Amino acid sequence: xxxxxxxxxxxxxxxxxxxxxxxxxxxxxxxxxxxxxxxxxxxxxxxxxxxxxxxxxxxxxxxxxxxxxxxxxxxxxxxxxxxxxxxxxxxxxxxxxxxxxxxxxxxxxxxxxxxxxxxxxxxxxxxxxxxxxxxxxxxxxxxxxxxxxxxxxxxxxxxxxxxxxxxxxxxxxxxxxxxxxxxxxxxxxxxxxxxxxxxxxxxxxxxxxxxxxxxxxxxxxxxxxxxxxxxxxxxxxxxxxxxxxxxxxxxxxxxxxxxxxxxxxxxxxxxxxxxxxxxxxxxxxxxxxxxxxxxxxxxxxxxxxxxxxxxxxxxxxxxxxxxxxxxxxxxxxxxxxxxxxxxxxxxxxxxxxxxxxxxxxxxxxxxxxxxxxxxxxxxxxx
Amino acid sequence: xxxxxxxxxxxxxxxxxxxxxxxxxxxxxxxxxxxxxxxxxxxxxxxxxxxxxxxxxxxxxxxxxxxxxxxxxxxxxxxxxxxxxxxxxxxxxxxxxxxxxxxxxxxxxxxxxxxxxxxx
Numbered sequence: 027x028x029x030x031x032x033x034x035x036x037x038x039x040x041x042x043x044x045x046x047x048x049x050x051x052x053x054x055x056x057x058x059x060x061x062x063x064x065x066x067x068x069x070x071x072x073x074x075x076x077x078x079x080x081x082x083x084x085x086x087x088x089x090x091x092x093x094x095x096x097x098x099x100x101x102x103x104x105x106x107x108x109x110x111x112x113x114x115x116x117x118x119x120x121x122x123x124x125x126x127x128x129x130x131x132x133x134x135x136x137x138x139x140x141x142x143x144x145x146x147x148x149x150x151x152x153x154x155x156x157x158x159x160x161x162x163x164x165x166x167x168x169x170x171x172x173x174x175x176x177x178x179x180x181x182x183x184x185x186x187x188x189x190x191x192x193x194x195x196x197x198x199x200x201x202x203x204x205x206x207x208x209x210x211x212x213x214x215x216x217x218x219x220x221x222x223x224x225x226x227x228x229x230x231x232x233x234x235x236x237x238x239x240x241x242x243x244x245x246x247x248x249x250x251x252x253x254x255x256x257x258x259x260x261x262x263x264x265x266x267x268x269x270x271x272x273x274x275x276x277x278x279x280x281x282x283x284x285x286x287x288x289x290x291x292x293x294x295x296x297x298x299x300x301x302x303x304x305x306x307x308x309x310x311x312x313x314x315x316x317x318x319x320x321x322x323x324x325x326x327x328x329x330x331x332x333x334x335x336x337x338x339x340x341x342x343x344x345x346x347x348x349x350x351x352x353x354x355x356x357x358x359x360x361x362x363x364x365x366x367x368x369x370x371x372x373x374x375x376x377x378x379x380x381x382x383x384x385x386x387x388x389x390x391x392x393x394x395x396x397x398x399x400x401x402x403x404x405x406x407x408x
Numbered sequence: 409x410x411x412x413x414x415x416x417x418x419x420x421x422x423x424x425x426x427x428x429x430x431x432x433x434x435x436x437x438x439x440x441x442x443x444x445x446x447x448x449x450x451x452x453x454x455x456x457x458x459x460x461x462x463x464x465x466x467x468x469x470x471x472x473x474x475x476x477x478x479x480x481x482x483x484x485x486x487x488x489x490x491x492x493x494x495x496x497x498x499x500x501x502x503x504x505x506x507x508x509x510x511x512x513x514x515x516x517x518x519x520x521x522x523x524x525x526x527x528x
Contacts, residue, residue, distance in 0.1 A: 143444045195441040199445070201458070357466060
């Protein structure tokens, strides 16, 4: 076997054009697949942080299947429950702050007990602050804002000049990038939502308390839409994978370039291959040995293509922060993302990519070689 | 030519050693900043969307359980939302009754077995 492996390597070195076409045909889509799968796994991990650090129950009004604002009076009502530890109202809205630039305005009072570790510069505002906000790093960079500078926030209800007191860290999650974080009362004033919130976040004693409270609320108040942490976890984690979304496009590219690679190795190089097989048969090689040699050649090609694709994807995403590539996988992201792109490289994805590329190349090489190797030598030479 | 074949095999082994080293490197961990902000905000963001400019659903289905872009521009046809159909996440509609709906298709004769509404 080592001799055959060496001969397979020798064959590849002798035909660099064929090997290069195969490596490029397989390696290109594999690079996209590995990078996309790593970003998907990284985002899924960050989504888990969002779920686990989030509330136990989210309550809002249901308006024909869509969310509607909920009166803040529910906060007091919900606080009375024996299952509840903490109830916080929140406003989530979007606002155009410059041409083609959306900001996500988040109105929620900070938990004062925690030390502010999520800031890159400046400080955090107080809950009772009237005109102070903290900005996401990408938004601050795009608008050229630093702590101490002022920003005019204009809605249909009011025009409000706010002072930027802090810039959020770049080491947070993807979703922090374009946030304007303001105290709840300030966001209410900005969006004319007096006595209203977009949702109410409830923290309960434990998961069982959350389930009981959610059941009780669903029975007592049919207008409410209630989402528990368990429900969110179940639904969101099934949304991350490598079977749908942009991966469908990657598979289409893989299929197309696989066909091209097959053409190169089985069609365009068939004459050359037939001559090689005939020569080996003349030297006394059996069909089995020829097939082993050819499959080793394909294996070496696939090993080279998958190693190169993995290393390129790893360097592109981890070292250079996925320029030009991340925006293919994440919506509303700049070509050169200003935040750290989450990524998690997995041996399983690499193995899957290697397996698929092996299946393609073996199908493309073994069948024509077998057909050539099984006919008598005289026929092959003709 | 022989030495080139040897060189090829050695280069391949080196590449795979680099791959194994890359996999063995510590993945970028979830940082305390991310946990802090998510705790402060009660959890914000779940999908592969950076700014929620036009599709809340793909940004965070807790905020909007359904993508309204699916209804437009042709109300009776399956529509396409460019924001979330082209990302790495493909989130299902997030509603508690999506799996166990309250409504159901009734069989023949089943209407008689349903509790009748009370007449005033």
